[in-house]
Amino acid sequence: MNMQAPRYALAGEVRPAGTPPGDRRNLRAADWLYRSKAASVIWLVARLWLGYGWLNAGYQKLWGSEKAAFWNGGGAGVKGFATAGVTGSTAGKGSGASYGWWAAFLHNFVIPNASWIAKVVTVSELVIGVLLILGLFTGAAAFAGLTLNLVYMFTGSAGVNPAYAIVAVLLILAWRNAGYLGLDRFVLPVTRGRLRPGPGAVTPEAPQPTVPVPAQAPAS
Numbered sequence: 001m002n003m004q005a006p007r008y009a010l011a012g013e014v015r016p017a018g019t020p021p022g023d024r025r026n027l028r029a030a031d032w033l034y035r036s037k038a039a040s041v042i043w044l045v046a047r048l049w050l051g052y053g054w055l056n057a058g059y060q061k062l063w064g065s066e067k068a069a070f071w072n073g074g075g076a077g078v079k080g081f082a083t084a085g086v087t088g089s090t091a092g093k094g095s096g097a098s099y100g101w102w103a104a105f106l107h108n109f110v111i112p113n114a115s116w117i118a119k120v121v122t123v124s125e126l127v128i129g130v131l132l133i134l135g136l137f138t139g140a141a142a143f144a145g146l147t148l149n150l151v152y153m154f155t156g157s158a159g160v161n162p163a164y165a166i167v168a169v170l171l172i173l174a175w176r177n178a179g180y181l182g183l184d185r186f187v188l189p190v191t192r193g194r195l196r197p198g199p200g201a202v203t204p205e206a207p208q209p210t211v212p213v214p215a216q217a218p219a220s
Contacts, residue, residue, distance in 0.1 A: 034174045043171065043178035047132045050167045053160065054145055055129025061122040070122050075114030078121065082106040082114065085155035096156040106155065124148065132171075135182010139175025142168040 033039045061070035061077070069077030088096020089103040097103040110117060124144065131141035146168040149161045171178045179185065 034177055036177070037180060039174075040177050040180040043174055044135070044181045046167050046171060047135060047138060047178060047182070050142070050145065050164060050171070051129045051132030053129070053164060054125050054132065058122055058125030058127075058129060061118075062126065070118045073118075075116070075118035078118040079111055079114035081155060081157070082110040086111075088156050097154060098156070099154070102154050121148070135179035135184050136187060138179035138182065138184055139172050142171035142175070142178075146172065 033042070060066045066077060067073075069080070083106075085097040086103045086107050089098070089100070090096075097106060125148070128141050128145045128148075131137055132145070146165055149165040149168065152159075152161045153165070176188075179188070
């Protein structure tokens with residue numbers, strides 16, 4: 001009697017004709033999270049939570065309680081944050097930048113350019129929040145948010161950054177499914193279609209090899 005182990009079908013896998021549709025239940029957890037449309041509801045909740053956090057952070061810097069230190073304060077908020085990171089690093093208290101090269105970057109680049117960096121941070125946080133809430137270019141927005149989280153944590157700030165970073169990583173991994181209940185459902189197929197060559201595109205032919213012509217002997 002030939003006993004074979006059951007074969008589990010992966011989402012999106014092309015299966016032979018006649019395969020029972022019930023095998024689709026045998027998806028691994030990761031496949032279900034990253035490919036199942038039912039799991040897109042989970043990513044919608046994660047997107048809205050993270051998007052609201054970024055949107056509120058940018059709003060406070062532009063119109064709210066932090067506008068005097070960021071948008072209207074010549075970058076005082078960024079300068080103070082970077083200075084605290086450098087000071088904590090040199091004092092060895094563990095509350096500032098953990099790496100000397102990062103402390104040097106804060107001292108030599110961020111602090112002298114704090115004015116325009118504050119505006120870039122403010123606009124970036126607003127845009128990240130809007131894109132995540134709308135589900136538009138979700139993977140790219142989550143990656144941009146993760147970059148800011150790493151900048152803040154490298155400088156010595158914890159707060160909500162670790163939690164934001166974890167959710168951002170998950171959204172990046174699930175970028176195809178994370179924006180399904182959002183604008184990505186319509187935008188991504190159009191974007192992929194424009195990036196691919198159309199049916200009338202002409203593929204350049206490979207150059208033909210050149211055959212050397214044998215030299216003729218001079219006439220006597």
